[in-house]
Amino acid sequence: xxARPLTVGFxxxxxxxxxxxxxxxxxxxxxxxxxTYIDADLAVTRLGPPLTEExxxxxxxxxxxxxxxxxxEMYPTFAVAATPALTGAREAIAAVRQSGGRSIVVTAKxxxxxxxxxxxxxxxxxxxxxxxxxERKALALREHGAQVxxxxxxxxVRGARAAGALSVAVATGPCDERELRAxxxxxxxxxxSEFPNWFSDYRQVFSDEEPREADGYPASERA
Numbered sequence: 001x002x003a004r005p006l007t008v009g010f011x012x013x014x015x016x017x018x019x020x021x022x023x024x025x026x027x028x029x030x031x032x033x034x035x036t037y038i039d040a041d042l043a044v045t046r047l048g049p050p051l052t053e054e055x056x057x058x059x060x061x062x063x064x065x066x067x068x069x070x071x072x073e074m075y076p077t078f079a080v081a082a083t084p085a086l087t088g089a090r091e092a093i094a095a096v097r098q099s100g101g102r103s104i105v106v107t108a109k110x111x112x113x114x115x116x117x118x119x120x121x122x123x124x125x126x127x128x129x130x131x132x133x134x135e136r137k138a139l140a141l142r143e144h145g146a147q148v149x150x151x152x153x154x155x156x157v158r159g160a161r162a163a164g165a166l167s168v169a170v171a172t173g174p175c176d177e178r179e180l181r182a183x184x185x186x187x188x189x190x191x192x193s194e195f196p197n198w199f200s201d202y203r204q205v206f207s208d209e210e211p212r213e214a215d216g217y218p219a220s221e222r223a
Contacts, residue, residue, distance in 0.1 A: 010105050
């Protein structure tokens with residue numbers, strides 16, 4: 001039998017896409033719609049955690065769930081077309097596919113809106129799983145057998161480590177290289193343009209260091 005394909009997980013916001021312009025526009029529209037001040041400039045400097053955590057800075061606890069629902073409803077109109085892919089994002093997903101591997105997106109974003117971004121930008125991972133943050137991302141990473149998880153936030157590092165996956169961090173989001181390394185990232189790249197070369201080297205090491213049993217699975221997993 002053939003070996004199990006190498007599976008790489010990717011975060012979405014500030015890893016694959018620069019969601020700041022779209023989210024900024026959506027927060028301004030939400031502020032106008034609700035009559036509540038939101039500092040959109042500040043909000044987009046701390047992307048990563050779930051939407052409800054950001055809304056808690058601007059709305060009382062009793063309104064957060066309703067406002068979150070309104071934001072998600074407005075999001076496709078204001079955020080999707082305004083959001084570009086980050087440098088190297090398409091090439092990173094293509095590098096995994098060309099190697100015979102699988103790519104999945106695991107994000108804290110509301111899953112239907114995450115899919116709209118990927119469809120709009122022509123990125124086609126093998127699976128998209130939304131509404132998971134930090135250590136809870138490990139649920140999807142383990143389910144899909146991801147050996148690598150790529151993200152821009154210390155929460156992504158925690159998710160990778162909780163799943164027993166290699167943590168590859170990109171310094172394109174709110175956390176700098178020092179923060180990412182301090183959180184336990186195994187690898188830090190400047191951006192995803194560095195991913196294909198890194199992945200090529202990693203794939204060779206992965207193949208060389210993981211002896212396979214007759215059924216194709218790594219011997220280390222046959223305990």
